[in-house]
Amino acid sequence: MATRDEATAGEIGLRARELADRLARGERRAIAQAISRVEDDTPVGRALLDLVFPRTGGAYRLGVTGPPGSGKSTLVHGLARRLRDGGRRVGVLAIDPTSPFTGGAILGDRVRMTSAAGDEGFFVRSMASRGSTGGVSAATYEASEILEAAGFDWILIETVGVGQAELEVVELTDCVLLVLVPESGDAVQVMKAGIMEIADLFVINKFDREGGDRLQRDLMLAMELSDWRRPGGWTPPVVPAVALREEGLDEILARAEEHRAWLLGDRERLREARAAKLRKRMEVLLNRTLIERTWRGSALRARLDQDLARIAAHELSPYQWVEDALSL
Amino acid sequence: MEEKIRVMVAKPGLDGHDRGAKVVATAFRDAGFEVIYTGLHQTPEMIVDAAIQEDVDILSISVLSGAHMTIFPRLLALLKERGAEEIHVIGGGIIPREDARQLIAQGVGAIFGPGTPTGEAVAYIRDWHAGRKTG
Ligand SMILES: Nc1nc2c(ncn2[C@@H]2O[C@H](COP(=O)(O)OP(=O)(O)OP(=O)(O)O)[C@@H](O)[C@H]2O)c(=O)[nH]1
Ligand SMILES: [Mg+2]
Numbered sequence: 001m002a003t004r005d006e007a008t009a010g011e012i013g014l015r016a017r018e019l020a021d022r023l024a025r026g027e028r029r030a031i032a033q034a035i036s037r038v039e040d041d042t043p044v045g046r047a048l049l050d051l052v053f054p055r056t057g058g059a060y061r062l063g064v065t066g067p068p069g070s071g072k073s074t075l076v077h078g079l080a081r082r083l084r085d086g087g088r089r090v091g092v093l094a095i096d097p098t099s100p101f102t103g104g105a106i107l108g109d110r111v112r113m114t115s116a117a118g119d120e121g122f123f124v125r126s127m128a129s130r131g132s133t134g135g136v137s138a139a140t141y142e143a144s145e146i147l148e149a150a151g152f153d154w155i156l157i158e159t160v161g162v163g164q165a166e167l168e169v170v171e172l173t174d175c176v177l178l179v180l181v182p183e184s185g186d187a188v189q190v191m192k193a194g195i196m197e198i199a200d201l202f203v204i205n206k207f208d209r210e211g212g213d214r215l216q217r218d219l220m221l222a223m224e225l226s227d228w229r230r231p232g233g234w235t236p237p238v239v240p241a242v243a244l245r246e247e248g249l250d251e252i253l254a255r256a257e258e259h260r261a262w263l264l265g266d267r268e269r270l271r272e273a274r275a276a277k278l279r280k281r282m283e284v285l286l287n288r289t290l291i292e293r294t295w296r297g298s299a300l301r302a303r304l305d306q307d308l309a310r311i312a313a314h315e316l317s318p319y320q321w322v323e324d325a326l327s328l
Numbered sequence: 329m330e331e332k333i334r335v336m337v338a339k340p341g342l343d344g345h346d347r348g349a350k351v352v353a354t355a356f357r358d359a360g361f362e363v364i365y366t367g368l369h370q371t372p373e374m375i376v377d378a379a380i381q382e383d384v385d386i387l388s389i390s391v392l393s394g395a396h397m398t399i400f401p402r403l404l405a406l407l408k409e410r411g412a413e414e415i416h417v418i419g420g421g422i423i424p425r426e427d428a429r430q431l432i433a434q435g436v437g438a439i440f441g442p443g444t445p446t447g448e449a450v451a452y453i454r455d456w457h458a459g460r461k462t463g
Contacts, residue, residue, distance in 0.1 A: 028377075028380050028381060028410075029380050029383075029410065029411055029412055031381075032380055032381050032382065032383035033383055035383065036334075036383045040331050040332075098362075099357060099358075102357065102358050102359070102360050103332075103360040104356065104357035104358060104359060104360045104361050104362065104363065105357060105362045105363065106353055106354070106357045106363045106365055107362060107363065107364045107365065108365045108367075110364060110365070110366050110367075110378060110382075111365065111366060111367035114374065116377070116378070116381065117371075117373060117374035117377040117378065118373060118374075118377055123381055124378075124381055125381055125382065126364050126382060128332070128362045130332075
């Protein structure tokens with residue numbers, strides 16, 4: 001919640017430690033507040049992430065992505081319930097887009113996740129993308145670390161409904177599940193969108209509708225023809241499902257477990273997969289911090305205001321302006 | 329990073345449609361709030377547990393069924409029980425003036441009757457949030 005974390009370093013550390021203790025006890029309100037601190041990037045949030053970091057890294061992160069309305073939330077809810085039945089503690093992060101015009105957002109994924117009420121082993125948090133364009137928000141991974149510190153061992157991340165985009169979810173998760181529907185068209189259209197390469201597992205949802213088996217055939221053929229096979233020989237399975245009726249969910253989980261076993265089966269492979277992802281994440285973190293620090297307290301905005309009219313009038317080159325502005 | 333005002337829009341009970349709630353949700357989004365929308369037919373227990381997970385600042389409830397004198401006190405009691413009484417409850421719907429007065433005395437922040445321009449609720453939330461930050 002939005003109470004400012006303006007305090008001395010000592011106080012910040014104290015508050016972070018208190019929050020970490022309550023997290024470790026699985027207190028729901030503390031988990032929620034911790035995610036807010038991290039999402040708002042407050043000093044307490046940052047201190048908290050440092051504190052819990054040694055305790056993270058063991059949870060399994062499953063990303064669920066796909067076009068708008070394909071049934072991601074329905075599927076996530078069904079999978080979460082099955083995992084709960086199997087005794088897992090499940091955390092869900094569901095991202096919906098922030099309006100670029102108003103900065104507001106309507107986060108509606110929760111409508112499909114009703115059984116999160118009253119079950120201490122099931123936690124659902126909606127997050128707004130807040131300006132990120134990769135299908136997740138800047139703090140999604142950090143929020144998943146909070147969930148992990150609170151004892152959730154499976155973390156499901158539902159992205160914004162995307163058609164074509166750079167999908168950051170790959171860097172945040174161990175396994176990416178791409179949800180398609182019969183209406184997604186033939187595999188060529190899916191290939192064009194460029195999201196096919198990121199999937200570790202395809203789900204053709206709404207298989208109760210016309211055209212599912214054709215898409216399934218096309219996908220399998222497309223995979224044979226091309227080498228989307230992951231290094232080390234993982235061929236993404238294609239699983240039909242009717243999420244609305246909870247059909248196909250056991251098979252999806254079985255395939256996800258297989259993928260996990262495949263990753264874990266070869267320590268070198270898992271280490272490499274995670275190291276490559278970590279490296280990308282570190283670069284993202286570094287970029288973000290560089291950008292913030294460059295803008296903060298600098299005269300760049302004022303200078304831009306001052307020169308914009310001349311750039312617009314083509315009296316000043318925009319490229320030269322940037323060079324000059326940053327070389328000061 | 330800038331703090332966002334988070335609002336949960338919920339509609340308890342079994343009465344029909346959620347058009348009103350959607351209008352309110354849209355107005356809040358356009359005001360720059362992050363709005364968590366939970367859909368129809370929520371029990372007070374479900375609403376409070378969701379509000380806690382979402383760490384909202386404001387819980388906005390619309391009640392058309394006439395059950396407001398049981399629903400609002402129940403929500404307030406549950407929030408208290410869960411140590412989340414900082415979550416500020418506001419409401420809308422068909423609520424007689426005298427009932428509204430009683431509910432506000434019990435801790436509901438504000439009640440907006442039918443036909444109230446959504447801008448009023450937006451202004452109320454902004455004021456409340458600004459007041460809490462300095463307070
Ligand atoms: N016919 C059919 N409808 C389904 C199935 N699964 C989900 N739906 C419906 O599809 C609609 C969208 O479902 P969601 O789960 O909200 O989809 P989503 O991908 O999360 O949507 P966004 O988050 O908005 O991108 C809802 O009306 C669901 O009831 C299915 O297997 N068959
Ligand atoms: Mg969804």
